[in-house]
Amino acid sequence: xxxxxxxxxxxxxxxxxxxxxxxxxxxxxxxxxxxxxxxxxxxxxxxxxxxxxxxxxxxxxxxxxxxxxxxxxxxxxxxxxxxxxxxxxxxxxxxxxxxxxxxxxxxxxxxxxxxxxxxxxxxxxxxxxxxxxxxxxxxxxxxxxxxxxxxxxxxxxxxxxxxxxxxxxxxxxxxxxxxxxxxxxxxxxxxxxxxxxxxxxxxxxxxxxxxxxxxxxxxxxxxxxxxxxxxxxxxxxxxxxxxxxxxxxxxxxxxxxxxxxxxxxxxxxxxxxxxxxxxxxxxxxxxxxxxxxxxxxxxxxxxxxxxxxxxxxxxxxxxxxxxxxxxxxxxxxxxxxxxx
Amino acid sequence: xxxxxxxxxxxxxxxxxxxxxxxxxxxxxxxxxxxxxxxxxxxxxxxxxxxxxxxxxxxxxxxxxxxxxxxxxxxxxxxxxxxxxxxxxxxxxxxxxxxxxxxxxxxxxxxxxxxxxxxxxxxxxxxxxxxxxxxxxxxxxxxxxxxxxxxxxxxxxxxxxxxxxxxxxxxxxxxxxxxxxxxxxxxxxxxxxxxxxxxxxxxxxxxxxxxxxxxxxxxxxxxxxxxxxxxxxxxxxxxxxxxxxxxxxxxxxxxxxxxxxxxxxxxxxxxxxxxxxxxxxxxxxxxxxxxxxxxxxxxxxxxxxxxxxxxxxxxxxxxxxxxxxxxxxxxxxxxxxxxx
DNA sequence: CTGAAAGCGCTAACAT
DNA sequence: ATGTTAGCGCTTTCAG
Numbered sequence: 001x002x003x004x005x006x007x008x009x010x011x012x013x014x015x016x017x018x019x020x021x022x023x024x025x026x027x028x029x030x031x032x033x034x035x036x037x038x039x040x041x042x043x044x045x046x047x048x049x050x051x052x053x054x055x056x057x058x059x060x061x062x063x064x065x066x067x068x069x070x071x072x073x074x075x076x077x078x079x080x081x082x083x084x085x086x087x088x089x090x091x092x093x094x095x096x097x098x099x100x101x102x103x104x105x106x107x108x109x110x111x112x113x114x115x116x117x118x119x120x121x122x123x124x125x126x127x128x129x130x131x132x133x134x135x136x137x138x139x140x141x142x143x144x145x146x147x148x149x150x151x152x153x154x155x156x157x158x159x160x161x162x163x164x165x166x167x168x169x170x171x172x173x174x175x176x177x178x179x180x181x182x183x184x185x186x187x188x189x190x191x192x193x194x195x196x197x198x199x200x201x202x203x204x205x206x207x208x209x210x211x212x213x214x215x216x217x218x219x220x221x222x223x224x225x226x227x228x229x230x231x232x233x234x235x236x237x238x239x240x241x242x243x244x245x246x247x248x249x250x251x252x253x254x255x256x257x258x259x260x261x262x263x264x265x266x267x268x269x270x271x272x273x274x275x276x277x278x279x280x281x282x283x284x285x286x287x288x289x290x291x292x293x294x295x296x297x298x299x300x301x302x303x304x305x306x307x308x309x310x311x312x313x314x315x316x317x318x319x320x321x322x323x324x325x326x327x328x329x330x331x332x333x334x335x336x337x338x339x340x
Numbered sequence: 341x342x343x344x345x346x347x348x349x350x351x352x353x354x355x356x357x358x359x360x361x362x363x364x365x366x367x368x369x370x371x372x373x374x375x376x377x378x379x380x381x382x383x384x385x386x387x388x389x390x391x392x393x394x395x396x397x398x399x400x401x402x403x404x405x406x407x408x409x410x411x412x413x414x415x416x417x418x419x420x421x422x423x424x425x426x427x428x429x430x431x432x433x434x435x436x437x438x439x440x441x442x443x444x445x446x447x448x449x450x451x452x453x454x455x456x457x458x459x460x461x462x463x464x465x466x467x468x469x470x471x472x473x474x475x476x477x478x479x480x481x482x483x484x485x486x487x488x489x490x491x492x493x494x495x496x497x498x499x500x501x502x503x504x505x506x507x508x509x510x511x512x513x514x515x516x517x518x519x520x521x522x523x524x525x526x527x528x529x530x531x532x533x534x535x536x537x538x539x540x541x542x543x544x545x546x547x548x549x550x551x552x553x554x555x556x557x558x559x560x561x562x563x564x565x566x567x568x569x570x571x572x573x574x575x576x577x578x579x580x581x582x583x584x585x586x587x588x589x590x591x592x593x594x595x596x597x598x599x600x601x602x603x604x605x606x607x608x609x610x611x612x613x614x615x616x617x618x619x620x621x622x623x624x625x626x627x628x629x630x631x632x633x634x635x636x637x638x639x640x641x642x643x644x645x646x647x648x649x650x651x652x653x654x655x656x657x658x659x660x661x662x663x664x665x666x667x668x669x670x671x672x673x674x675x676x677x678x679x680x
Numbered sequence: 681c682t683g684a685a686a687g688c689g690c691t692a693a694c695a696t
Numbered sequence: 697a698t699g700t701t702a703g704c705g706c707t708t709t710c711a712g
Binding site: 002047049050051052054055060069072073074075076077080081083084087091096098099100101114115117118119120260264288 | 342387389390391392394395398400409412413414415416417420421423424427431436437438439440441454455457458459460600628
């Protein structure tokens with residue numbers, strides 16, 4: 001049937017132990033035998049059964065990837081890219097990643113993803129904001145965890161975080177460099193640390209350039225951060241701020257919604273109002289004009305998260321990584337230096 | 341450490357064989373012992389190791405879920421929903437779903453997803469159009485396959501297909517019922533059977549109501565079917581058809597692009613032109629006006645695909661399922677009956 | 681109706 | 697340097 005280590009051993013005229021050793025680059029094996037064995041492995045196209053291996057090694061070589069339903073089904077493929085990165089890196093370590101969404105509300109530890117209930121994973125990557133209850137439950141299970149783009153308010157964990165403060169600064173400084181002084185900020189769900197940090201970056205940049213911060217130019221009452229709330233927030237912001245020349249949206253989805261509102265009121269982007277977003281998920285969305293944004297290296301974040309997990313699995317020590325972001329300048333921001 | 345069948349046997353004062361039998365509802369066990377065993381199972385919170393089980397049963401209880409990179413990263417979460425459905429149903433069968441994307445170009449059987457190379461799945465679900473080469477390679481591996489929203493030009497497979505012809509008819513008939521007679525069609529990538537079928541539904545509906553089909557009212561030269569190509573196709577279509585009152589786009593992404601173009605030319609939707617899409621992926625996109633569309637039950641398709649795979653695993657006979665679609669009437673189509 | 685025991689494919693300690 | 701063997705946790709004949 002399926003070809004096993006026995007078949008290889010037989011054909012190579014060695015014991016199965018030797019085959020196993022050869023396969024694992026063990027030093028205690030002579031180069032000659034190793035070569036001989038590997039040749040047969042190739043010929044027979046043998047691949048060790050990960051099930052048998054898992055049984056004896058007492059490990060699954062699986063990683064769980066957890067995110068909320070909402071985040072997974074999100075229109076902007078943000079976490080999808082992160083997942084892809086993790087899958088990519090997992091391959092190099094011969095791990096599989098099991099994707100599992102969880103409801104946005106969560107209370108019972110009984111409803112933990114079955115891969116942790118069944119101990120079918122060696123560790124878990126948690127992407128994006130999740131209910132804190134689940135973190136507690138996971139903690140009780142003593143299952144290794146690394147967070148991506150989210151960090152629980154308390155506790156010590158491995159995590160891959162975006163440098164949101166830096167990003168907020170870069171976005172705002174870009175507007176300032178282009179001569180803007182009346183810069184609005186729209187964001188929602190300020191409980192979310194990422195959004196809060198981006199907002200903080202906005203404030204830091206203003207301060208750095210001695211531009212007075214004005215709470216009137218800030219709309220952070222939306223409960224979500226999607227296109228619709230961007231549209232709505234822009235409406236509120238622009239109705240009470242007639243002098244705004246630029247707008248920093250806490251993410252691209254909101255920026256897109258804001259752009260829609262602005263255009264519908266007959267104004268032009270960037271001539272009348274400049275807009276900058278965050279996340280850079282709009283490449284394929286062909287917004288008009290193309291949206292300037294802060295690029296977050298999503299695939300790299302996924303890769304890094306797996307690395308951190310591997311690292312934790314061997315060292316048992318949590319580690320944090322801050323991922324730098326990059327300004328992507330397109331055509332939604334106008335240089336108004338010397339214009340006024 | 342982790343609690344095994346032995347612990348249960350010991351505590352229940354039976355043999356491990358008995359525990360196993362009890363766990364699997366075997367008839368040859370007395371109700372009394374079974375109850376006793378199950379009680380201990382509950383107390384100890386015992387869960388059989390799927391690895392050990394997999395080893396003896398020679399099956400992984402994993403399903404591979406394959407789609408192209410493009411489809412996975414697609415802005416509209418179409419396949420994402422299908423995946424979610426499959427995950428959902430897989431749970432009921434105690435299977436895991438391993439998601440794997442493949443490049444849009446594919447040539448070497450050596451580059452098959454590693455879960456098939458390693459035989460880490462009992463079967464594979466293929467979602468959306470994939471390179472035919474991969475189908476051939478999979479075939480050579482004799483691994484059970486079910487297709488979702490795609491069917492290879494030749495061969496006999498299990499498949500979950502959308503009734504695209506019916507959908508195209510429903511969309512077109514809706515426009516006709518609302519008094520439209522000059523109805524345009526925009527689509528791209530006519531090599532794709534789904535798009536072709538939708539187009540065919542459009543033609544059937546026209547014919548049914550004795551409305552002459554006019555190739556001039558059809559734009560199918562786009563190579564992709566996204567927002568951008570919708571914008572472009574609408575431009576071509578509307579420039580050479582001044583009398584169009586309605587437009588059927590082969591999917592929502594194109595419909596959205598078309599709407600953008602229409603609005604930019606100063607026309608109103610649906611007053612000047614009615615638009616209907618296909619797929620109904622725009623719920624959370626809050627298009628303005630809300631787009632009428634043909635709803636495809638994506639989650640159900642995922643569920644059905646797993647069922648078909650389970651069915652095939654036991655019966656070894658392929659089966660095809662046609663999923664009916666539903667008209668979702670919103671506000672992008674105007675009733676012009678009696679208006680002209 | 682229940683228990684003993686073999687064996688799934690592999691690793692690693694222990695022999696040789 | 698290589699082989700022998702026990703055992704990972706489970707299912708399943710086969711005996712009793």
